[in-house]
Amino acid sequence: MKTVILAGGGHTHLEVLKRLSSHHDASVKWILVSASRYHYYSGMFSGFAEGLYSIEDIRIDLKQLCEKKRIHFIEAAVESFDPEHQTVTLSDGEQLALAYDRLSLDIGSHTAPEQIEGLAERQTQMKPAHLFPDRIEACRKAKELVIIGGGAAACEMAFSFHQWKQQHGRKYDRITVIASNEFIDRKSDQVIESMFEEKGIHFIKNDYAVKVTDRYVLTQNEKNILYQEVIFLGGAQAPKLLEASGLPVDQKGFMKVNAGLQTIDDSSIFAAGDCVALVTHPDLPKSGVYAVRQGEVLYHNLLASLNREPLADYTPQQRALILLSTGGMEALMLYGNWRKAGRWAWMWKDYIDRGYMRKYQ
Ligand SMILES: Cc1cc2nc3c(=O)[nH]c(=O)nc-3n(C[C@H](O)[C@H](O)[C@H](O)COP(=O)(O)OP(=O)(O)OC[C@H]3O[C@@H](n4cnc5c(N)ncnc54)[C@H](O)[C@@H]3O)c2cc1C
Incomplete structure (x- = not known):
C-alpha cells in the first residue's frame, strides 16, 4: 500500500x-x-x-x-x-x-511580515484563511481600520468594509489604506483612487508602514495613523x-x-x-x-x-481576468487593457464565484 x-x-x-x-x-x-x-x-x-x-x-x-x-x-x-x-x-x-x-x-x-515591527502580534490575520472569519466583526466595527498593502485584495477589502459601515450607520468610522506601490497598473489605479476619494476612503500613497504600536501605525514619511484593527495585505x-x-x-x-x-x-x-x-x-x-x-x-x-509515468508541465495562462469588487454590488473588470466598472461586473463575479463553490459543495 x-x-x-x-x-x-x-x-x-x-x-x-x-x-x-x-x-x-x-x-x-x-x-x-x-x-x-x-x-x-x-x-x-x-x-x-x-x-x-x-x-x-x-x-x-x-x-x-x-x-x-x-x-x-x-x-x-x-x-x-x-x-x-x-x-x-x-x-x-x-x-x-x-x-x-x-x-x-x-x-x-501567511500575512505576517517581520519587517514591520510590531505588526505580527497586532494584526488581524487574513491568512491562513480560516483565521479571518472570527475577526470580521471586529474589523467591521473598528472606528479606525487600517489596511496596509497595495494590491487588488487591499482595495477590495477597503471597499467592502466601507460599504458595510455605510449600511450600518457607521459613517464616521475611518478606513485608511497605506500603499507603497501600484495596486494594479497606472490606469487602473487612477480609477481606484478616484473611487476611494468619492467614498471617503483615506488613502496614503507611496509610503511604507514601518512600525505598529498598540494604537498607531507609523509610516516611513512619519505619519502616525490611529487604528483599532490593522490588516496587512501587502504580499504573501x-x-x-x-x-x-x-x-x-x-x-x-x-x-x-x-x-x-x-x-x-x-x-x-x-x-x-x-x-x-x-x-x-x-x-x-x-x-x-x-x-x-x-x-x-x-x-x-x-x-x-x-505509476512511474512521465509528468505533465504546468503553463500559467498569459492573462488573468480580474473582477474587483468595489462595494454595493458593483465591480471593476480588468483584463489586459480593458477597464470597465458597473453592476454587471459584480453580477458576473458573483456568478463565477458561486459557480466555483457549487462544484465542491
Ligand atoms: C483578502 C484576500 C482576497 C483575495 N482575493 C482573491 C481573488 O479574488 N482572486 C484570486 O485569484 N486570489 C485572491 N486572493 C489570493 C488567494 O487567496 C490565494 O492566492 C489563494 O488562496 C492561494 O491558494 P492556495 O491553494 O495556495 O492556498 P489557500 O487557499 O490559502 O489554502 C491553504 C490551506 O492550507 C491550510 N494550511 C495552512 N497551513 C497549514 C499547515 N501547516 N498544515 C495543514 N494545513 C495548512 C489552510 O488552512 C488552508 O486551508 C486573495 C487573498 C486575500 C488575502
Missing part, C-alpha cells in the same frame, strides 16, 4: 480531490491533512466582509468532501516534514508522525516549515518547484499554489486563479509519479 499525503486544503488540492474518483485505486491510501475542517474561498472574502455572503456561502467542508471520496481526513496542522525519512509531523494536541510515499504541499501563504509571506525542511526555497522562502510542480531535490514531494516559487515562472503572482489551474497538472503528476 502506498500513501499520498495532501498537506493543506487549499485551492489546488480541492481540484485534486474533485478529480479523484471515490473508487480510486485501493492500493493507494490518500490522506488530506488540513489545519481547518473548512476551505475558505478568498474570492468571496470581500462579499463576506460586506455582508453579502454568509459563512456557509464562502466555505467548503473538507471533511465531508473527503468522506464522499473515501479519503482519510485529519484536522491538524503540518508542523514539519522530513524528506530524508519521508515523514510528516502533525500537531493536533499530540505530536503525530505520518509516513508517506508521496507528499503534496498546498498550505498557502512563506510558511516557515518550507525552508526548515532543507529543500531549496527562493529568497522569500517559497518552495522551489519545476514545471511538473515537483520540488527540485526530491521527486517524492510536490507543491502548488501560493507556497511555491515556480522555477519556470518565478514572478507568477500569488493568486487563487493560478492555484486552481495547477490542480489538473498536480492530480495527473501525483498519479503519474506513483
Whole structure:
C-alpha cells in the first residue's frame, strides 16, 4: 500500500480531490491533512466582509468532501516534514508522525511580515484563511481600520468594509489604506483612487508602514495613523516549515518547484499554489486563479509519479481576468487593457464565484 499525503486544503488540492474518483485505486491510501475542517474561498472574502455572503456561502467542508471520496481526513496542522525519512509531523494536541510515499504541499501563504515591527502580534490575520472569519466583526466595527498593502485584495477589502459601515450607520468610522506601490497598473489605479476619494476612503500613497504600536501605525514619511484593527495585505509571506525542511526555497522562502510542480531535490514531494516559487515562472503572482489551474497538472503528476509515468508541465495562462469588487454590488473588470466598472461586473463575479463553490459543495 502506498500513501499520498495532501498537506493543506487549499485551492489546488480541492481540484485534486474533485478529480479523484471515490473508487480510486485501493492500493493507494490518500490522506488530506488540513489545519481547518473548512476551505475558505478568498474570492468571496470581500462579499463576506460586506455582508453579502454568509459563512456557509464562502466555505467548503473538507471533511465531508473527503468522506464522499473515501479519503482519510485529519484536522491538524503540518508542523514539519522530513524528506530524508519521508515523514510528516502533525500537531493536533499530540505530536503525530505520518509516513508517506508521496507528499503534496498546498498550505498557502501567511500575512505576517517581520519587517514591520510590531505588526505580527497586532494584526488581524487574513491568512491562513480560516483565521479571518472570527475577526470580521471586529474589523467591521473598528472606528479606525487600517489596511496596509497595495494590491487588488487591499482595495477590495477597503471597499467592502466601507460599504458595510455605510449600511450600518457607521459613517464616521475611518478606513485608511497605506500603499507603497501600484495596486494594479497606472490606469487602473487612477480609477481606484478616484473611487476611494468619492467614498471617503483615506488613502496614503507611496509610503511604507514601518512600525505598529498598540494604537498607531507609523509610516516611513512619519505619519502616525490611529487604528483599532490593522490588516496587512501587502504580499504573501512563506510558511516557515518550507525552508526548515532543507529543500531549496527562493529568497522569500517559497518552495522551489519545476514545471511538473515537483520540488527540485526530491521527486517524492510536490507543491502548488501560493507556497511555491515556480522555477519556470518565478514572478507568477500569488493568486487563487493560478492555484486552481495547477490542480489538473498536480492530480495527473501525483498519479503519474506513483505509476512511474512521465509528468505533465504546468503553463500559467498569459492573462488573468480580474473582477474587483468595489462595494454595493458593483465591480471593476480588468483584463489586459480593458477597464470597465458597473453592476454587471459584480453580477458576473458573483456568478463565477458561486459557480466555483457549487462544484465542491
Ligand atoms: C483578502 C484576500 C482576497 C483575495 N482575493 C482573491 C481573488 O479574488 N482572486 C484570486 O485569484 N486570489 C485572491 N486572493 C489570493 C488567494 O487567496 C490565494 O492566492 C489563494 O488562496 C492561494 O491558494 P492556495 O491553494 O495556495 O492556498 P489557500 O487557499 O490559502 O489554502 C491553504 C490551506 O492550507 C491550510 N494550511 C495552512 N497551513 C497549514 C499547515 N501547516 N498544515 C495543514 N494545513 C495548512 C489552510 O488552512 C488552508 O486551508 C486573495 C487573498 C486575500 C488575502
